[in-house]
């Protein structure tokens with residue numbers, strides 16, 4: 323490890339690997355810091371297929387997808403340090419001083435730029451207010467996936483899955499294939515949270531029931547979980563008294579959402595978008611702090627890893643080319659049918675020729691039209707049969723032919739039938 327790098331990437335998941343390889347290809351000196359023993363991030367434990375359909379037009383498993391990018395990274399001169407955890411970043415006159423802890427002790431390097439590719443973490447029982455004791459047998463879906471796929475240990479024999487997020491759906495199928503009984507997936511919302519393809523491939527194909535507008539309100543058991551209480555919920559997601567039913571099980575798998583991991587960003591005073599829980603960025607994925615970039619699930623929760631890699635490459639290239647200069651940004655505004663958009667800002671002094679936006683709708687919209695206006699004029703329109711909140715949308719715009727100025731208004735409007 324050197325004392326100084328042009329680009330330091332924190333996190334060696336798919337976003338960090340792609341960012342590091344791209345920065346190195348653009349002639350930057352690069353360091354990748356990963357807290358686990360191997361690169362690959364969450365993909366290491368995702369042994370099912372379906373990764374890389376957009377990028378490679380192939381159905382790869384998580385490890386296979388990660389391996390393709392690790393091979394590209396290994397062709398570069400980037401330095402990689404694993405089993406190393408970044409604990410602190412401080413801005414100094416010579417760059418950002420990064421403090422890290424490994425088995426060798428505490429070390430630090432200085433870096434001109436930093437790419438935060440720290441992924442996201444799962445919400446837990448504490449965050450969804452389940453009453454009762456705290457027996458063994460309550461797992462987040464990611465932990466259950468880790469036990470089953472990496473450690474070869476079945477976490478339970480008869481389970482209930484709370485939440486219909488993709489990881490929960492994938493674990494419903496995985497546990498069934500391993501011989502466990504999955505009683506059902508219970509979702510508090512009135513529509514599923516996961517991708518439609520996962521509802522079909524992971525639940526319908528295995529006769530696993532999906533119960534909507536239901537939640538777990540209590541767990542039972544001393545040392546080990548023995549049962550859960552399920553209740554119906556009303557429109558405001560409050561449990562309805564008198565609807566309780568007790569289901570015997572030894573496992574409760576929580577798939578109740580992911581939260582971008584941004585403690586390091588927050589210590590740097592990076593502005594966080596309350597909608598995405600990730601940093602507010604411009605089109606180069608630079609945050610509100612000059613020289614600090616964000617990508618992958620740390621930026622916003624992605625549904626497809628292909629877009630995670632794409633955002634890594636955008637951040638990697640921009641970090642390699644970074645030269646401190648004042649930015650002049652306008653906001654990407656949305657109407658109320660869009661729950662969030664990334665990037666949230668356009669730097670008028672940056673590259674305007676290919677700006678990639680990712681967004682999600684707030685509700686399910688049928689026969690929908692997205693129209694993007696700049697200073698009142700339509701710059702792009704796109705029709706969608708459906709816009710669904712679990713499915714992230716991507717749209718690319720070329721602003722180089724428009725006269726953007728600091729008072730310009732860029733607005734994304736989605737209109738359709740709410741169902």
Ligand SMILES: Cc1cc2nc3c(=O)[nH]c(=O)nc-3n(C[C@H](O)[C@H](O)[C@H](O)COP(=O)(O)OP(=O)(O)OC[C@H]3O[C@@H](n4cnc5c(N)ncnc54)[C@H](O)[C@@H]3O)c2cc1C
Nearest residue numbers: 333335336337356357363364407408440441464618619627
């Ligand atoms: C539990 C879980 C299971 C998932 N399963 C699926 C699935 O089955 N199918 C699917 O399509 N998608 C799945 N996803 C989505 C998947 O996370 C993304 O597609 C992709 O892995 C995100 O890439 P990333 O690089 O942004 O984050 P990650 O893959 O999460 O990588 C982040 C990396 O940063 C490292 N890190 C974090 N903080 C630090 C620090 N301070 N210092 C050093 N290193 C640090 C972590 O160890 C990790 O390796 C899952 C996500 C989660 C959280």
